[in-house]
Amino acid sequence: MSITQILFWLLSAVAVGGAIMVVASKSPVHSILFLIITFFAISGHYILLNAQFLAIVNIIVYAGAIMVLFLFVVMLMNLNEESAPPQKNKYILYGGTIAGASLMLVLVAALKQSAQGRHLMETNNGTGGLIENLGKLLFTDYVFPFEISSVLFLSAMIGAVVISKKEA
Amino acid sequence: MPINYYIFLALALFCIGVVGVLTRRNAIIIFMCIELMLNAANLLLVAFSKLYTHVSTLPTAGSDAQIFVFFIMVVAAAEVSVGLAIIVMMYRNTHSVDVNFLNRLKN
Numbered sequence: 001m002s003i004t005q006i007l008f009w010l011l012s013a014v015a016v017g018g019a020i021m022v023v024a025s026k027s028p029v030h031s032i033l034f035l036i037i038t039f040f041a042i043s044g045h046y047i048l049l050n051a052q053f054l055a056i057v058n059i060i061v062y063a064g065a066i067m068v069l070f071l072f073v074v075m076l077m078n079l080n081e082e083s084a085p086p087q088k089n090k091y092i093l094y095g096g097t098i099a100g101a102s103l104m105l106v107l108v109a110a111l112k113q114s115a116q117g118r119h120l121m122e123t124n125n126g127t128g129g130l131i132e133n134l135g136k137l138l139f140t141d142y143v144f145p146f147e148i149s150s151v152l153f154l155s156a157m158i159g160a161v162v163i164s165k166k167e168a
Numbered sequence: 169m170p171i172n173y174y175i176f177l178a179l180a181l182f183c184i185g186v187v188g189v190l191t192r193r194n195a196i197i198i199f200m201c202i203e204l205m206l207n208a209a210n211l212l213l214v215a216f217s218k219l220y221t222h223v224s225t226l227p228t229a230g231s232d233a234q235i236f237v238f239f240i241m242v243v244a245a246a247e248v249s250v251g252l253a254i255i256v257m258m259y260r261n262t263h264s265v266d267v268n269f270l271n272r273l274k275n
Contacts, residue, residue, distance in 0.1 A: 004169060012177050019181050019204055023188035028196050035200050038181075042207055045174075051214050054234055058210075061241050066203070066248050073252050074196060077259050096190030104183035108176060117172035119219060126221045128230035129214075137231050138238070149242045156246035160253040166260075 004123055007048055015041035028074045032067055039063045049121070051129035174215035181208035195255050195265040199248075206244050210237045 018038035022031045039062045046055035111117060127133055138146055181204060188201030217233030224230075255265060262269045 008169060008173065015177070016180050016184070019184040022197070022200060022204065023184060023192065028194060031197050031200060035204065038204065039207065042211055045211060046214055049214055049218050051217070051234055054214060054237055057238065057241060061245060062207070066245060069248060069252060070196065070200065073256060076256070077265065093191050097187055099190055100183045100187030103186060104179060107179050111175055117175065118170050121169050121171055121174070121215065121218045122221045123169050123218065126218060126230065127227045128217065128221055129234055133228045133231050134234060134238070137228055137235055142235050145239060149239065152242070152246050156249050160249045163250065163253040164256050
């Protein structure tokens with residue numbers, strides 16, 4: 001078992017365990033912290049796939065900005081303790097879990113036999129994920145979507161301000 | 169490393185996100201499960217971008233999928249800002265983030 005495989009299994013266990021704890025934990029703050037752990041594990045996978053730019057962006061944008069925004073909102077609302085009444089019917093819980101597990105089962109059964117599934121990936125090399133190539137591509141072929149995304153951010157900012165404004 | 173492993177890992181993360189959306193009632197946790205599903209899709213895109221790079225001689229082989237992941241992150245950041253504003257608004261009106269209380273907005 002090579003070091004790449006050991007790292008893969010370790011990071012996968014951390015990611016899946018963190019994801020399960022996000023759904024299972026009672027307090028929203030704990031859910032957010034487990035989701036940050038999951039995002040770090042996914043960033044580790046990106047490094048393993050030699051997508052270094054995406055690994056850094058994932059940590060900065062997701063773990064650094066988005067999850068801090070979630071934490072701010074949760075702490076602003078003072079939701080630390082589970083103030084809502086306990087789950088009224090267990091059938092939603094069982095039904096949702098069975099539905100998700102069935103989805104997983106169907107997709108695994110469909111993809112398990114695929115011929116492409118055994119193709120090997122280039123895990124540790126390849127320059128496609130380096131910031132030099134991505135930056136060149138982003139500012140030549142994809143410059144129009146890049147500019148459009150600035151308009152998207154502007155409209156999202158205006159929308160957030162308008163929605164959360166206290167109506168006088 | 170065969171691509172199958174990454175497919176099944178992303179599938180597991182996505183299905184955990186689906187279970188979270190279906191079972192939890194806290195709007196913030198539902199939102200976080202949506203983020204989890206987005207990240208599962210991102211992981212799968214990056215894994216597929218490394219699949220056929222060894223047959224190509226271009227230095228930018230597989231870069232397009234990673235640009236795509238970058239734009240998914242851009243859209244996710246915009247979505248989170250608007251979505252959290254909506255959740256704050258909902259908390260201000262109902263004093264709860266339970267999605268079952270949303271049927272009170274009918275009248």
